[in-house]
Amino acid sequence: MSAPACSRRWLAPIAALVLSGSLYAVAQVPQVPQAPKSAAPVVKRGEAAPPPQSVDGRYGIQVLASTVNVHAEATSGSAVLAQLQQGARLEADQRRGNWYRIHLADGRSGWIDYVVGKTNPNFAVDASTRIARGRPGSELGAPPAPVDAQPDAASAPAPEALPDDRILLQRPMGRPLEAIIPAIDPSQVPPPSPLLPRETVPVPDRWRIVDQLGIVNQRVFDPYNPNTLKGDRPVFGEDWFFNLGVISDTLFEARKLPTPIGAQSSQDPQANDQFGRGRQSTFAQNLIVSLSLLKGSTTFKPPELEFRFVPVLNYNVSKVEEVRALRIDPRSGTRRTDHFAAIQEAFVDYEYNIASEYFDFDDIRVGIQPFISDFRGFLFQDQPVGIRFFGSRESNRWQYNLAWFRRIDKDTNSSLNDIGKPLRKDDVFVANLFRQDFLVPGFTLQGTVIHNINRETAEAFLDNNGFQIRPAIFGDVRPHKYNVTYLGASGDGHFGRWNTTASLYYAAGRDDRNPFSQQPADISAFYGVGEVSRDFDWIRVRGTALYASGDKNPYDGKETGFDAILENPQIAGADTSFWIRQAVPLIGGGGVALSGRNGVLASLRSSKDQGQSNFTNPGVALIGIGADFDISPRWRVIGNLNQLWFANTTVLSVLRNQGN
Template sequence: MSPVRPRTSRNLMTVAATAALFAGIAGSVEARDTRLNAAPLDGQKEIFGFSQVLRRNTGPDVRQSTPDSLPETVAPVEDEIDADGRSRPGGLTGRTDESTAPAPGEAPAGDVPDVESDWRRAPDEEGIETTNVPAPGAGMPGPQIRPGGFILNDRVLLTGETEDLPPPDLQRSADGRIAPPGVGVTPLEPEPYVDPLAVPLPPPRAAGPDDFIPVPDRWRLADTLNLVKDNPYDPYDHNTLKGDKPIWEGSCFPFLEPLLGESETDCFIILLGISDTVFEPRSFPTPTGVQTTSRSGTNDIFGKPDQFLFNQNFIHGFSLVNGDTAFRPQDIEFRYTGVLNANYADVEERRILRADPTTGTDRFDSHYGIQELFVDYHIANITDRYDFYSIRAGIQPFSSDFRGFLFQDNQLGVRFFGNWDNNLWQYNLAWFRRLEKDTNSGLNEAFKTPREDDVFIANVYRQDFPILGVTSQATAIYNRNREGDDRYFDDNGFLARPASFGSQRGRDYDVVYLGYNVDGRIGRVNLTGSGYYAFGNDDNVFTDESSTISAFFAAAELSMDFDWARWRLSGLYASGDSDPYDNKQGGFDAIFENPQFAGGDTSYWIRQQIPLIGGGGTGLSSRNAVLPSLRPSKEHGQSQFVNPGILLVGAGADFDLAPSFRISGNANYMWFDDTSSLETLRNQGSIDNDIGLDLSAAAIWRPYQTQNFVVRLSGAVLLPGEGFNDLYAAQGERDYYYSVLANIILTY
């Protein structure tokens, strides 16, 4: 008989619950916090601390004893010894199954006592991992008992299998498993204890759609958990006015539902507000007035070069969007963006700011331009990966390539676009009719009659072509100009069309640009490149004869990152015309360029418009342009394919000194490709190709490490070469020209 060992009420409760499960005891029994051999309290049943042994029966069922016969109150009694030598707690008796009881004098059948059930002490106390107490007379081990309950590993006791022994050529393990001869039975790990009160887990199954619970929207969960607070004054964090939450449920455009159908998505609004302030001291060769000058007694061709410019843009707008745009295109969008501009200029020579010399040497002007006004409609998805096609109509932005070399503007047009093959391919089909521009701000004149200048564009992008990490673009652009009968003067009174040189007659032209552009990474090297071939028909500005266009353009930038520094190499070539009087025009010109290349608007050559002839009415180059196109301006002038062309080689670097602070530097050297057109215009021979060295540096500070507040300060100087001095030698061969740009941008 095993000694009686104390245990806590927690262990008593666990064993009692397990015993109750197998015995079929109904109701709950209170545990007592005493030793097993102590007297029970009134009303308690003396069943704790005893395990019930289930015997193997010949039938499939396993019967168990019923504790209903236990007295409500049991006095302390001594343990009794049965005739078979078994110990039973005092006051308890076992029932004998007469159908299976052995005859007098016979040994009990099998390895299990012939009594159906038996209550005996289960000695396990705190700290004992397992206790295996075999019942007297049993050849097989009884159920294992842990402090927390049973581990049942006796197949015979639990299943009620027949007592017949296996054939002699088979082996049976202690847990009842049978193995062929010569093969050992691998011992089983004890089955883990299963809490009888636990809720059973569902059977395992393959993952299916039910494993993913659809979320109705992306903002409701944040609202429910109160994770973020909506702040209409914060443009960076959660803000309903920035499209983070719908302003109302349903369509933004209910009047379109008869045409487009009922919307299944909500309506969002995205407000935009930008203050863009520029202070710009600068100098460039400034011609003296044709009629008069501010400096009496002088007869120089060029006057004082110093100037000052202030420009303020208040950009504002909104978008109404139907559709969840986090993982797919919006269903429909209406966008409006307007710009209120104020600008001021101060120069030292008359007739620079206006054609009328009596207006003085300073000018204040303002303008309101509409830069975006379009509807974008999502026609359909064509795959389950949200490949789509859409259409957009109205005043909208567009760029023909990655760096804005040929056409980058906000113009009136219709654009059909989309993608396919899991977004590996993107395409655009577009038509634009160019709007007139305000002369002093460069913004759109939306209320003037559009120009007779049409641009048709077809392009296709392919990601990871020709190698992984590189995006390729093939494009075809047709520019049809029918402004031959126009005679247009800009807002300051200068002739803009036709250009005031050569025959000064209007002209029509048709030109096609075929291009290939690339952007991406090859190993550690970042690559951006563009190449264009232009061909078509034009009227020669010098001979007024029909001529053909054949011109080339190529540009590339290579860069490599070294931790917080990026080093860049740049190269650009635009062909120049070799003979202004033949019937072939070889000078390359763009439609409306805005290059982000070789320093961009930090560079002196790209930022400033340098006058050439006609009292400054025709420029050597345009503002925010790299090509020496000989236009009056890129805003009003026509493309000009009789020009000197350019060759540029540059190097630069960007240094991210902190997440909020970057400095950049660039050095570009430039040459004219062919100066024949310049020599003809200036009636001057032997103009050198050397333009000079352009040095620039810039610092960008983002105090909040976002684009909501940006301060930029840049400076550039042009150190003239021989060719530049040949054109402007009358100025006295200045050592340099400068450009300073201070820019503050606040964005909501």
């Protein structure tokens, strides 16, 4: 059944009206803005992908690298405010490319850069909302809105901090960072696999495993490879070592010295002067054997126990041109041959206390032992018998010595210890203290107190050649005894490139008989010496100054000429200096010498090794320059130029009975 014509005529306009209304309604539906499509980042295989964008602009950060720099701006060239250490967890509230803004514990904010393209990035980023909001208990305020947020958008809730948000461990620039040592439960660490190699393998005898493997074949007379005889391996047990040292010391010396003619006769019957011919020569051969048995690992700490024995065999030949220069009997001629066996060291050293974890120690040493009182041997250097306590503190910065020694008489022609003679009645008490790195690193300061008591009152003591040594043929030639105390301060080291050494000593005491006044006399004398040097590549240039006071009046009851106990000065060229090396005689002034061999003081002693100290002497002053040339590792050329004066010549005038 069809509609009436009139109905069909109205139906078309109504359908058109409805269709147009529907199209208008669709056109008015608000469009949801779409984010612009961007190309997906291209990530190479094996590399880390960049983190996704966060919905609310907040990100959870956890540091994976050992350190991550926090910059003031989102550029790599900006200043670094702090460093985050591995394991730190925090929150970022803004992102610019690969840069994330964080807030430090001190209230500052900074930027960290996510390094893309590494298998293990420097920090992990979580863009999920649940991580960004954190956990309850936050003390942080709401972060600033993201840069791309709409102005009328609702603000996101304030982030809630994780419990360890504050553990950032950042440090200001310029201050060292402290390493984080994580807590480790040993029970949770799995044991190593038995199939994997271990870092340490127990060896029953680690000292001789090299021999068992055939790597090194030990030879007894090979000192350049591992050898039991030089302490490389224990001789028994695990920490008992033996050290054998053999030294051949050969000396030949030709010289010309002022030599007096013999008192009874002369080699030249036509001579009528008191000065004779002065050519002399000496040959000396010493074989030194050092035997040491010690307990302990001496690589990093002092030995716990040591036994030392050092014998010396000597052979010497001397030639002169005048009789009575070598022996008291002129019939002995002008040539002397002698030999001697001596014991220079024989002691036990026991470490009775370890004072710190740095192996500071306290030791006691008993027996015949070497000792030097200062850095350069200005006052006392000998091999006496005695008891010595010594040790260190504060990682060896403090060192001390407390000792008593009794001097051993010497063999006349070799200057070695003669244990066949009674000990001398000459006691030395020593107390000194060293401080390393005083004022500046590399300089050591020393304070010294030494007391010398001499009770040698025998009527006459003759040396091996028949000459009288004690008392000296000096003044009234009567025995005497004395007590003297030395107070000293010494320093040795360097200030920058300048090497320095210096010593000051004051001697005070009492002599019970002055050889000139025949009365007791007070001792008051002083001594100062210093040397400065500087290295220029293989050349060392040095300058030296020395002054020892002299006695201005031998009859006034005061002895003001300085004398040492037994000196061996390493100054002003030492034994390359003529004055120091040679014993210069005082001709026509008694049986004494101006200076002893290897001595710088004008002491007027009968013998430096066997005689008594003499504080009635002219003293000496010295100024010198010198240079050392290390032309090769084995060859050194030494040059010296020294100017000397006597501090006061009154004593010399009295002895020689002549004016100035």
